[in-house]
Amino acid sequence: MSIHKLAEKELRLNLIVTSLKGTIEEKEAQILKLELPAEFKKIHFEYAEYSNENIEAIKRGLFLFWFSHSEPMFLTGICEIDEVANGKIIKNIEKILDADKMDFELSWMLSYYKEWDWIFANYQSHEKFYTALIRSNVLLPKINKEQMFNRGLMGKYWNSLN
Known part of the structure; x- marks a missing residue:
């Protein structure tokens, strides 16, 4: 499935989630019955597969991991993300760091995520990634809403901050 199709699928699944009625427990039961967590897990896995060659896939995959915990x-x-797939995304971030190809957007995303550093505690052994996360100090810029369209839940989330 293409990156574009993955974003569309994320938003379709999100529409289902946001349309559910009932208590927290009832909504969670409906989500599990509809197998939505498994669908999000597949999407995350696909992003991990693309992460070797596509920084956008890295950003979206890392976002889904963070979002699943935050x-x-x-x-x-979302309630379960494949740790092996996420490890692949982290390794590809380390390759970007090694090549000194970190872009501004990924830099401010890491700065934002570091407020929830406990989410990434299992990745402390990935020293380059974890150091970049902890030391990242880029302020969240004014989000360009147009640039965030067609970027799945990640785009929807960042647009909600403005």
């Missing part, structure tokens, strides 16, 4: 399942539909 927000509750009844709001996101």
